Amino acid sequence: MPDYYDEDKEKIINLVDKIPKLKFSKKIVGVVLVLVIALYLASGIFVVAPDEQGVVRRFGKFIRIESPGLNYHLPFPIETVLTPAVTQVKRVEIGFRTITFGPPARYREIPVEALMLTGDENIVSAEAIVQYKIKDPVNYLFNIILPEQTVRSAAEATLRQVIGERKIDEALTVGKYEIQEETKKLLQKLLDSYKAGILIVAVQLQDVNPPKEVQDAFKDVASAKEDKSRYINQAQGYRNDLIPKARGEAVKMTKEAEGYKIERIKKAEGDVAKFNNILTEYKKGEYITEARLYLETMEEILPNMNKVIVDLEENQSLINLLPLGDTKILAAPSKEVTK
Numbered sequence: 001m002p003d004y005y006d007e008d009k010e011k012i013i014n015l016v017d018k019i020p021k022l023k024f025s026k027k028i029v030g031v032v033l034v035l036v037i038a039l040y041l042a043s044g045i046f047v048v049a050p051d052e053q054g055v056v057r058r059f060g061k062f063i064r065i066e067s068p069g070l071n072y073h074l075p076f077p078i079e080t081v082l083t084p085a086v087t088q089v090k091r092v093e094i095g096f097r098t099i100t101f102g103p104p105a106r107y108r109e110i111p112v113e114a115l116m117l118t119g120d121e122n123i124v125s126a127e128a129i130v131q132y133k134i135k136d137p138v139n140y141l142f143n144i145i146l147p148e149q150t151v152r153s154a155a156e157a158t159l160r161q162v163i164g165e166r167k168i169d170e171a172l173t174v175g176k177y178e179i180q181e182e183t184k185k186l187l188q189k190l191l192d193s194y195k196a197g198i199l200i201v202a203v204q205l206q207d208v209n210p211p212k213e214v215q216d217a218f219k220d221v222a223s224a225k226e227d228k229s230r231y232i233n234q235a236q237g238y239r240n241d242l243i244p245k246a247r248g249e250a251v252k253m254t255k256e257a258e259g260y261k262i263e264r265i266k267k268a269e270g271d272v273a274k275f276n277n278i279l280t281e282y283k284k285g286e287y288i289t290e291a292r293l294y295l296e297t298m299e300e301i302l303p304n305m306n307k308v309i310v311d312l313e314e315n316q317s318l319i320n321l322l323p324l325g326d327t328k329i330l331a332a333p334s335k336e337v338t339k
Contacts, residue, residue, distance in 0.1 A: 054073075
């Protein structure tokens with residue numbers, strides 16, 4: 001081999017000899033070992049957030065649940081901890097998927113999930129949102145796999161069952177609230193049978209429509225029903241306006257008739273009382289009463305007519321005064337009125 005190779009080898013050996021050699025005493029080794037053990041034990045410290053619960057497992061088996069705050073478990077691999085958010089409300093979408101929340105929001109339809117059969121054998125497209133949260137973190141973590149997919153599949157099956165028990169008119173119009181509540185109730189019951197540890201917060205129908213192929217026909221039918229309802233409401237409004245008026249007029253006419261009746265009775269009673277009084281006075285002095293009645297009658301008649309007053313002597317005839325035309329001739333009483 002060439003000489004320069006030996007020289008390089010010798011230089012390398014000299015450099016290695018110059019590297020200082022570390023000498024570890026038993027005391028240093030002990031300190032290092034204690035620090036390693038302390039760090040290992042400290043790795044078991046964990047924090048549970050206010051909206052979480054700590055689920056501690058020992059060699060994979062559930063041991064306990066830790067409350068929010070600073071907690072400790074034996075270091076890995078002896079114990080491990082999971083901290084699911086138990087107060088967070090999650091959601092799954094049925095019949096559609098949100099692409100972007102926007103604004104404006106964009107959605108993608110999933111006809112396989114949305115198309116459903118009603119009880120009267122019609123097809124509707126139903127889209128819904130299911131909101132849920134963790135009720136039991138242990139069951140949620142260990143009894144089901146893919147919780148979101150489990151909730152979606154269970155909700156779709158439940159919604160199909162509920163809509164399948166109702167007619168299409170209910171699903172499209174007045175029955176939406178009942179469908180939501182019934183779906184929520186049945187879905188919770190189904191998930192409880194799975195021991196899924198999930199609480200259904202709400203089921204909200206987003207859109208329930210007939211398939212696109214027959215939407216125009218359904219719109220025509222809906223418009224006709226709306227017209228029918230409008231005409232009925234208008235007729236009822238007219239009825240409700242007319243009947244109270246008629247009843248008011250009837251009451252008014254009845255009260256007027258009763259008032260007129262009372263008036264006539266009172267007037268008749270007054271006339272009777274007046275006549276009785278006159279009769280009493282007449283009986284006291286028949287001629288005087290007769291003369292007074294005659295004079296009162298003349299007072300009412302004479303102011304409105306032309307008249308000639310003739311003072312006739314006894315046994316004198318009126319023929320000598322004729323013709324008098326339209327003039328009314330009144331003869332004074334032949335008898336003298338005496339007091």
